[in-house]
Amino acid sequence: SYELTQSPSVSVSPGQTVSITCSGHKLEDKYACWYQQRPGQSPLLLIHQHNRRPSGIPERFSGSTSGNTATLTISGTQSMDEADYYCQAWDSSTVVFGGGTRLTVL
Amino acid sequence: QITLKESGPTLVKPTQTLTLTCTCSGFSLTASGMGVGWLRQSPGEAPEWLALIYWDDDRRYSPSLKNRLTITRDTSKNLVVLTVSNVSPLDTGTYYCARGSVLGFHVWGPGTTVSVSS
Numbered sequence: 001s002y003e004l005t006q007s008p009s010v011s012v013s014p015g016q017t018v019s020i021t022c023s024g025h026k027l028e029d030k031y032a033c034w035y036q037q038r039p040g041q042s043p044l045l046l047i048h049q050h051n052r053r054p055s056g057i058p059e060r061f062s063g064s065t066s067g068n069t070a071t072l073t074i075s076g077t078q079s080m081d082e083a084d085y086y087c088q089a090w091d092s093s094t095v096v097f098g099g100g101t102r103l104t105v106l
Numbered sequence: 107q108i109t110l111k112e113s114g115p116t117l118v119k120p121t122q123t124l125t126l127t128c129t130c131s132g133f134s135l136t137a138s139g140m141g142v143g144w145l146r147q148s149p150g151e152a153p154e155w156l157a158l159i160y161w162d163d164d165r166r167y168s169p170s171l172k173n174r175l176t177i178t179r180d181t182s183k184n185l186v187v188l189t190v191s192n193v194s195p196l197d198t199g200t201y202y203c204a205r206g207s208v209l210g211f212h213v214w215g216p217g218t219t220v221s222v223s224s
Binding site: 001031033035042043044045048049054086088090093094095096097098099100 | 143152153154155158166168169170202206208209210211212213214215216217
């Protein structure tokens with residue numbers, strides 16, 4: 001079965017740029033997307049189809065994919081960005097999530 | 107405004123069938139291009155996709171659970187229903203419905219918490 005791998009945690013200082021990565025076999029062919037989940041809240045779609053941002057999502061969130069790796073980049077990180085971030089892709093009509101990365105804003 | 111809201115029992119006994127309802131508003135279940143999916147999440151874990159029903163009634167299931175899942179819809183009431191048969195404590199978690207497709211789920215409901223215990 002298809003698997004997506006994320007680092008468990010990452011930290012960043014306010015105002016800095018942080019990248020969160022997600023790896024999976026030929027991920028660039030599988031339309032990666034990214035979700036943010038704050039404690040006690042439902043996931044929020046940040047990026048879909050590798051780099052498309054839904055309306056209402058701040059421009060500081062961007063996505064890219066190359067080869068086996070998808071990257072979510074947060075520019076000018078704010079304290080409100082502290083959350084869990086999940087990547088998601090689909091393979092053979094099956095939706096797969098990464099294990100998640102906890103972002104700490106120090 | 108598009109909203110979805112899950113409802114169902116909070117406690118289910120092992121071996122029983124769990125039935126969850128997703129009440130959708132702000133869009134039609136037959137609107138082309140999107141569907142409504144069900145996902146669940148255990149505390150501290152990533153979301154897990156369960157099932158998806160598209161605008162054209164095409165249905166997709168998680169391979170690991172498809173023998174226990176059934177997704178249906180009532181277009182007259184704009185509802186999507188998920189049944190999970192033969193539940194066990196492993197089925198405990200928060201269940202979400204969400205509008206989208208395999209390319210991403212754009213709008214999620216607030217979730218409903220289900221415990222499986224005797």
